[in-house]
Amino acid sequence: MSHLFRRFGRAFLEMPLVVKIALVWLVFIVGAAIYSRLDRILGQALPLQDPFYQPFLFGEAKPVEGPSSAHWLGTDILSRDNLSRLLHGSWVSLIVATTVVVFGLTVGGFIGAFVGYTRGKVETLTMATLDVILAFPPLVLLLALVAVYKVRNLTMIALVFGVLGIPTYVRIARASTLGVASREFVQAAEAIGTKRRAILFREIIPNIMPALFAYALINAGFVIVVEGTLSYLGLSVQIPEPTWGNMINEGRRDIRQTILPIFWPGLFLTLSVVSLNLVGDWLQQRVAVRSSAL
């Protein structure tokens, strides 16, 4: 374990400054998302404002306040605290993105490695099936599914995203498997009579994972954008439950009075996606260098 920490520490030191900042931001967002739900897990209130509380109803605050010590990022048109709504919203993005990545890496990674290594009819059939899903423009398919089946709760949305995300992971995993499967160490393992299943799990999958993980980071950014878009259209988690996208949608009406309720979620959304792209790109380059050195 300490060995892993040291490796990670060394990798962190080698990062360019922007990538370090990006990683810190991502850690912050994950922390914020978990913190925003911690009260439900612990069963006791934590120092964070209620994202639904409208203090102006009780004469405690005005709508559309600028940043102050009570409301660090100001309040929205209903005098709700922008910061606490943002933190609550990050939970939705985190859950959806994590689901897609986990589904992609496990299910997608396994299917891709399996068909890429065993080849044959199963491979042809699998890839043809996936091509049909990939034939749809991603947002349009999601829109149609979510609309027709009235998917509105977080679990179902995360599942739909997760399942629809799998095909690309399969493609990438399969492509890398084709490269890995012809390498010497796989041939050597085959020559000494290692079982094919063992080769798949011990030689192939560990070797395709770094590249797939780098893709997963970039894909997570894309997923956050798509979920934000659905939320903006009012087709994801429903108000008053805040998401970055539906905060932007709500703020849109009041854009003439204040830009803050749009600015903050927009900033969080964009910074998170930029960060995922930066870390993903960096990892991708590192992986490429390592595999070309082999």
Added chain:
Amino acid sequence: MLAKVIAARAVRLIATLFAVSLLTFLMVEQLPGDPILAILPPEALDDLDNIERIRKELKLDDPVLTRYFRWVGDALQGDLGKSYITDQPVSDAIKDRIPVTLELAFLATLMAALLAIPIGAFSAYREGGYFDRAMSGFTTAALSIPGFLAGIFFIWLFTLKFNWLPSTGWNRITDKGLFANLKTAILPAGALALAPLAINARLIRADMIGTLKEDYVLSARAKGLRDRYILMRHALRPSSLTAITVFALQLGGLIGGTVVIETVFALPGLGTRLISGIYQRDVMMIQGITLFIATIYVVVNALVDVLYVALDPRIRRQ
């Protein structure tokens, strides 16, 4: 050789279209609940004879496959059925709305292509310089900002702050002329163009960095040709191949991408019709427009594949 590639791609295209249409059909077919409940007003549901009559009339009691083939057969003849809610034929809605969507997608592709070429070329020419680094920052940002957010930002900046351009609405080219049309089209097209612009600039840069290291560029330099001439004539031409393919591919993707941008700017395009269909749960409309957009996307992708082979002699020989 080329004919063979086209034939193979055409077969795959037809298979994909078949599967796409089946999936679109089944997606709606699997809907929980009787479609008759969505069609008839609640007070008409007491009359069982009436329900049976309408079910017969709409041929809803046929087997699934029969209905699928009828739907596809009609679709091939340009009939995608009628909206259960407004009674408008879906194909009319598409005909009505598609000009806006196509113009947006086309304009965005054009903007992305025209801006990306000089940006990419100059970044490659001065690799690692100030311009290159600034542009690398810009492309990262442009790739990360969601289209709808860029659209809202444009509205805030150009309409609310500077009051230069209208934020919503659409002037038809045929009613008000090209200039008035562009005034309403430029902001949404710009928001739409950001991501493809960034992708194109990066691609052209990467491609040109490779090309600029080729021997023939060196010999052109040795001949004493001007840098700009070398950049445009010797280097850009081989690089343009990848670029053309990518541009064409983007046009297909953008037709899906306009959905949200149209909503942000409240434009009378196909996307807003799809979204309003979704809000009203207008199943025929959702089905028809989804099939239509997916078909364009699939066909464009197939054309790009063929174009790529036709343009690049290296691939053709393989």
